[in-house]
Amino acid sequence: MKGFLTIFLVLALTLPLLAKRPADALSQTVSLEWSDVPIRSAMRKLGESQGVSILVDRRVDPSLPISGMFREITIPEVVRGVLLSVTPPEKKLALTRLGDDVLYVAPSAYAQRLRTLSAIQHGKVAKLPETARRLWLRKSSLAWEERATPRTLLANLAEKYNLKILDSKRIPHDLWAAAAFSSLDLTDQFVLILGQLDLTWDFVDGKPNRIELKPLNLDATVLTKSYAVNERLTDKLEKVQEAFPDTVTDDAGSRCSVTAIAEVHEYLSPTVSANAEISLGSFRRPALPSQPSRKTTKKSQATTLISGKISGTFLPVFCQVCEKNGLEVEYSADRLLDAGVELDRNISVEVKNVTLEALLEAVAQAGGCAIIMEKNIVRLKAHVSSGK
Numbered sequence: 124m125k126g127f128l129t130i131f132l133v134l135a136l137t138l139p140l141l142a143k144r145p146a147d148a149l150s151q152t153v154s155l156e157w158s159d160v161p162i163r164s165a166m167r168k169l170g171e172s173q174g175v176s177i178l179v180d181r182r183v184d185p186s187l188p189i190s191g192m193f194r195e196i197t198i199p200e201v202v203r204g205v206l207l208s209v210t211p212p213e214k215k216l217a218l219t220r221l222g223d224d225v226l227y228v229a230p231s232a233y234a235q236r237l238r239t240l241s242a243i244q245h246g247k248v249a250k251l252p253e254t255a256r257r258l259w260l261r262k263s264s265l266a267w268e269e270r271a272t273p274r275t276l277l278a279n280l281a282e283k284y285n286l287k288i289l290d291s292k293r294i295p296h297d298l299w300a301a302a303a304f305s306s307l308d309l310t311d312q313f314v315l316i317l318g319q320l321d322l323t324w325d326f327v328d329g330k331p332n333r334i335e336l337k338p339l340n341l342d343a344t345v346l347t348k349s350y351a352v353n354e355r356l357t358d359k360l361e362k363v364q365e366a367f368p369d370t371v372t373d374d375a376g377s378r379c380s381v382t383a384i385a386e387v388h389e390y391l392s393p394t395v396s397a398n399a400e401i402s403l404g405s406f407r408r409p410a411l412p413s414q415p416s417r418k419t420t421k422k423s424q425a426t427t428l429i430s431g432k433i434s435g436t437f438l439p440v441f442c443q444v445c446e447k448n449g450l451e452v453e454y455s456a457d458r459l460l461d462a463g464v465e466l467d468r469n470i471s472v473e474v475k476n477v478t479l480e481a482l483l484e485a486v487a488q489a490g491g492c493a494i495i496m497e498k499n500i501v502r503l504k505a506h507v508s509s510g511k
Contacts, residue, residue: 149224152195159188163300173198176304180229181297181319183216196443199226199404207438207456207467220404221315222307227404233318234403236344238385240323241314243344247326248310255331258284259309266303273297276316281334284309290336293322347382350391358397363387365455366401398451398500429482434471437490444486445501448479454503462505464491 153173157165163185166177175198179185193201202218206228217234221227221241229237248259267276274294281288297320307315317323318339327333350356356379363370363383370383381391390401433440438456445452459466470489474482480496487494487503495502 149199149226150197152197153201154194154196155201156192157189159190161185162187162189165189169198176225176302178225178227178302178304178315179300180227180233181299182230182233183228185300196439200439200442200446202226202228203402203439205439207436217403222304222311225304225307225311232341235384236341237314237318238404239344239346240318240339241311242346242385244310244314244323250329251326251331259331262306262308263312264303264305265307265312265315267299267301269301270298271301273299273316273320277313280309280312280316284332286332286334288334288336289327293320293336293338295320344384345382346385346388347380348388348391349378349380352377352379355393355397356391359391362397362401362453363390365458368457400451400453428476429479430475430477432471432473433482433486435469436466437468437470437486438466440470441483441486441490441503444483449499451500452503453500459492459503459505464505466490 153169155169155172162183163179166179169175170177189205191201191205199218206216206218215231216228217231219227219229219234219237221237227234227237245260248256251259274291274296276299277288277291277294280286304312304315313324313334317336321339322336323339324334324336327335352374360370360372360379360381367383367387370381370387372382373380381387386401386403386405389395389405390399433444442452456466468490470486472482472485472489474485477485480494483494483496483501488506491506493504493506495504
């Protein structure tokens, strides 16, 4: 980052998305601007312009206004930044993902369990005979017109795939806005529709074409897996407890049982680095560069002096500056909020001839935080002077 750096972000309420493009499209940056635009209208236009399918959960107010100016930020980062500004707290929304590249905004309680619900239902499908498994795992497009009813959508799927849905009276009458999804397997198509109705399903007597609807219990929507106890797992579990404190562990000698949402188990996989980001939807930042590149980057960061003004909403601004300079950001939103940090605080920082680290310290301080820098990782903590 050379010369003057000016980033203007004005973030307000909410946002949601779903992808028609390949998964790597989510790493592409976008520039756009909204001013009190209803969320559903904003998402429809964004989807049309970016080739991205966008879903706003039926439990989200479709008229919720969005305001913002975004310059060269990835779509998931835009969404997560905007969602921090949603008020009041009881209407808090969160971003997650369904399938390979479908972005999904819903009330936070449901968003936290959506991928876990999908994993549980895929686990049931895995026990079916091979032919039935192929049916339920086959990807296809899913679309419906304006004012479609969920009962009709499910009836259409049942007819298309020769399924029998029992207890269809559980499906409430509702009218949905038009939507389209380019590639979801049949399992996730049912999850997408039924989950919004607080429903899920079982296969009757293990028969893949007979479906029994049942109420969705979010509290019971968790997965339990066992892991070998080692130093790497211990380090990961510390990070997990910060990000998802509801995670339950049971250490029994050489094995540790972990009961948690799907994102936690994805992060605990031996193939995932302990430095990887853990978040709803498991949107991963680009892999850290090789060691030689780190040395070059660090030297460049140390010698380049920065001047300019940065203003906008604290957390999205801080994350954007880090991303633009190849840095990973680690933080616990819950801990920062508990410490009194206002993540959606509007800040304005002006610097002259400072290093990148000094710039990040100034931005963090404006937000009531401090930083710890270790190689290409920046840890964001509540400022010690707060006494929290």
